[in-house]
Amino acid sequence: MTNNYEDKQAARKERLLERADKAEQRASAAEEGASSRASMIPMGQPILVGHHSERRHRRDLERINRGFDKAHEERTTAEELRRRAAAVGQGGISSDDPSATAKLDEKLRGLEERREHIKAVNAAWRKAGKPAPDNAEGWARVGELTGLEAEDLQKLRLQVARLGFGSDTPYPSYSLKNLGSEIRRVRARIEELKVADGCEAVDEDHGVCRLVEALDDNRVRLYFEGKPSSEVRALLKRSGFRWSRHEEAWQRHLNNAGRYAARSVIAQLKEVQS
Numbered sequence: 461m462t463n464n465y466e467d468k469q470a471a472r473k474e475r476l477l478e479r480a481d482k483a484e485q486r487a488s489a490a491e492e493g494a495s496s497r498a499s500m501i502p503m504g505q506p507i508l509v510g511h512h513s514e515r516r517h518r519r520d521l522e523r524i525n526r527g528f529d530k531a532h533e534e535r536t537t538a539e540e541l542r543r544r545a546a547a548v549g550q551g552g553i554s555s556d557d558p559s560a561t562a563k564l565d566e567k568l569r570g571l572e573e574r575r576e577h578i579k580a581v582n583a584a585w586r587k588a589g590k591p592a593p594d595n596a597e598g599w600a601r602v603g604e605l606t607g608l609e610a611e612d613l614q615k616l617r618l619q620v621a622r623l624g625f626g627s628d629t630p631y632p633s634y635s636l637k638n639l640g641s642e643i644r645r646v647r648a649r650i651e652e653l654k655v656a657d658g659c660e661a662v663d664e665d666h667g668v669c670r671l672v673e674a675l676d677d678n679r680v681r682l683y684f685e686g687k688p689s690s691e692v693r694a695l696l697k698r699s700g701f702r703w704s705r706h707e708e709a710w711q712r713h714l715n716n717a718g719r720y721a722a723r724s725v726i727a728q729l730k731e732v733q734s
Contacts, residue, residue, distance in 0.1 A: 464558070464676075473548040480541035487534035494527025561653045568646045575639050581606055581616065582629035593621040652715055668729040671722055673714055680718040681709040682725065692729065699725050 497520055508514055557563065584605035585591070591598020603613050616630050623632060662673035670683040682701065684692075688710075699721045701710040712718045 466557075469548055473545045476541050476545035476548070480538045480545065483534045483538035483541060487531045487538065490527045490534065491531035494524045494531065497527070498524050561650060564646055564650045564653070568643065568650065571639060571643050571646065575636065575643065578631045578636055578639070581608075582631055585630050593617045666726050666730070668726060668733060671726065672709070673719070675714070678714045679707075679711045680714045680722045681707060681711040682722060683709045695725060695728060701725070 501517070501520060505517075508517070581602070584602050587605060588598050588601035591602065599613055599617055602608070602616070603610070608616070620630050623630075661675050662671060664671045672681045672683065673679075674681060681704075682696070688696070696710045700712045700718070701721070702712065703709075704711050712721065
């Protein structure tokens with residue numbers, strides 16, 4: 461069973477593919493038109509300078525070139541749209557996904573298990589006497605201490621060889637540091653989502669605009685009476701808001717940064733009005 465987020469992802473992918481098909485159709489039409497026009501000019505026919513046909517011949521050649529250029533542009537657009545469609549749902553765990561917290565919990569467990577594995581391998585390598593890549597006996601000891609299979613041990617030996625003899629550990633310190641940073645980032649996202657899950661919907665009229673925190677859509681929105689001025693639109697864009705034709709509002713993701721940005725925009729608009 462799919463949730464609303466997955467349905468939206470599927471719909472987005474379908475829209476991108478439909479746009480790709482239309483771009484491909486436009487490309488084919490432009491190419492056929494250019495080819496048809498080109499077929500009417502005898503092969504190798506030069507432009508007869510001074511002849512009454514010169515202007516028509518030059519005009520036809522220009523249209524042919526424009527047609528083939530249009531076909532190329534539309535095919536490039538179609539390829540890009542198909543690439544974007546293929547990438548839908550592949551960009552990590554979105555906060556819009558109702559299952560985001562559970563998925564992040566699972567990701568966190570995997571990262572923590574990975575960190576413990578790295579620590580265990582490095583400790584076993586040191587306990588085995590820090591064997592060089594060609595020290596089969598030493599690496600056999602590493603295998604005994606860690607329970608790693610021969611194939612995984614071989615990968616580790618090659619890794620140590622790439623790092624160079626005398627490396628501190630099979631997994632360098634920066635790999636643990638990077639992993640620790642990712643673990644802290646994921647934990648912070650989980651806490652942020654849990655806080656958001658406990659929040660109540662917000663719908664406030666601030667005079668300069670209306671502020672809405674749409675929990676179901678995971679969006680913070682600003683509604684204005686009519687179209688904001690160019691200065692206000694520039695402020696909204698600088699603050700990370702984008703216009704939604706569907707909602708007829710300026711919106712961005714609902715998180716602490718989004719909440720802060722919304723109230724900052726409102727404060728600046730009130731200051732200008734006062």
